[in-house]
Amino acid sequence: MKVTVVGAGAVGASCAEYIAIKNFASEVVLLDIKEGFAEGKAMDLMQTASLNGFDTKITGITNDYSATANSDICVITSGIPRKPGMTREELIGINAGIVKTVSSSLIEHSPNTIIIVVSNPMDTMTYLVHKTTGLPKHRIIGMGGALDSARFKYRLAEALGAPISDVDGMVIGGHSDTGMVPLTRLATRNSVLVSEFLSEDRLNQVKEDTKVGGATLTKLLGTSAWYAPGAAVSGLVQAIACNQKKMFPCSVLLEGEYGLNDICIGAPVILGRNGIEKIVEIELSDAEKAHMQESSEGVRKTNGLLAL
Numbered sequence: 078m079k080v081t082v083v084g085a086g087a088v089g090a091s092c093a094e095y096i097a098i099k100n101f102a103s104e105v106v107l108l109d110i111k112e113g114f115a116e117g118k119a120m121d122l123m124q125t126a127s128l129n130g131f132d133t134k135i136t137g138i139t140n141d142y143s144a145t146a147n148s149d150i151c152v153i154t155s156g157i158p159r160k161p162g163m164t165r166e167e168l169i170g171i172n173a174g175i176v177k178t179v180s181s182s183l184i185e186h187s188p189n190t191i192i193i194v195v196s197n198p199m200d201t202m203t204y205l206v207h208k209t210t211g212l213p214k215h216r217i218i219g220m221g222g223a224l225d226s227a228r229f230k231y232r233l234a235e236a237l238g239a240p241i242s243d244v245d246g247m248v249i250g251g252h253s254d255t256g257m258v259p260l261t262r263l264a265t266r267n268s269v270l271v272s273e274f275l276s277e278d279r280l281n282q283v284k285e286d287t288k289v290g291g292a293t294l295t296k297l298l299g300t301s302a303w304y305a306p307g308a309a310v311s312g313l314v315q316a317i318a319c320n321q322k323k324m325f326p327c328s329v330l331l332e333g334e335y336g337l338n339d340i341c342i343g344a345p346v347i348l349g350r351n352g353i354e355k356i357v358e359i360e361l362s363d364a365e366k367a368h369m370q371e372s373s374e375g376v377r378k379t380n381g382l383l384a385l
């Protein structure tokens with residue numbers, strides 16, 4: 078199993094590290110445009126192999142896509158992160174060009190690959206990859222909901238005073254500060270609805286804290302988060318590589334599902350060796366349907382900025 082990660086920065090290197098430590102991939106290629114950067118990150122990570130007990134071979138390359146040839150999975154993290162006070166959508170002017178060039182270069186050398194898009198604004202970047210590459214829709218996956226759901230569970234556990242392992246919940250919709258749809262109605266504490274434990278006001282606070290989870294960390298860190306994003310990507314990569322048939326909310330091209338067409342937005346999908354094995358349509362409440370519709374309007378507005 079060969080995995081390429083483009084962008085050896087904070088998220089890309091974390092993603093590569095978690096993939097290596099999970100030891101399910103034979104090879105991870107880190108590629109960056111910054112001279113020597115990916116090579117340095119790869120060497121540093123390989124020097125943890127004996128300490129962290131993995132056999133995964135991590136190599137780094139500067140902007141030479143021949144080294145990525147025949148990758149089973151390619152992760153795109155290349156692009157700039159936001160600064161405090163910015164929205165993800167404000168990154169489109171720089172990141173769209175990067176993602177377009179990178180995705181084309183990847184499929185030139187790995188025409189059968191599955192692409193996972195991380196760069197922001199992620200839903201729009203995922204849509205751009207569809208338009209740029211023409212890959213089958215089951216082989217283009219945007220990572221956002223898996224991260225947002227992890228933050229949702231963190232906030233739920235905090236509110237419940239419960240261990241995170243007791244909590245389950247999912248966030249669908251756009252990966253944006255205003256467009257996320259945390260499904261508090263369905264969230265559980267060890268199979269019991271969280272609404273049995275938490276008031277509506279407290280659950281609304283959990284929702285709002287989840288939606289700005291990224292911005293909260295950007296304000297603290299001065300740049301985007303990277304540990305949880307890297308871990309979320311590694312979970313998607315593992316589900317595909319190991320044909321786990323696990324369900325994650327991912328940004329996926331919808332063609333009628335949830336009443337939406339010609340848009341990439343967070344929805345529950347089953348991930349396996351073919352990438353998106355199935356888009357899962359869950360019954361939403363009227364309020365959730367309205368939030369999903371509102372979220373899609375925000376994503377479409379950003380898509381409209383693309384020079385397709």
Ligand SMILES: NC(=O)c1ccc[n+]([C@@H]2O[C@H](COP(=O)([O-])OP(=O)(O)OC[C@H]3O[C@@H](n4cnc5c(N)ncnc54)[C@H](O)[C@@H]3O)[C@@H](O)[C@H]2O)c1
Nearest residue numbers: 084086087088109110155156157158195196197199220306
């Ligand atoms: N979808 C999500 O949930 C999520 C989570 C975290 C970060 N992000 C996004 O991921 C992106 C990366 O974030 P980061 O914190 O790792 O940033 P970073 O600046 O640490 O790393 C980005 C790397 O991309 C490289 N790069 C830039 N242009 C390139 C190109 N044309 N080819 C190859 N490499 C190139 C840079 O040299 C840099 O090393 C940002 O857009 C950020 O907003 C998304």
Ligand SMILES: O=C(O)C[C@H](O)C(=O)O
Nearest residue numbers: 159197291292295301302
């Ligand atoms: O919020 C960001 O800028 C990065 C990423 O989308 C995140 O949610 O951490």
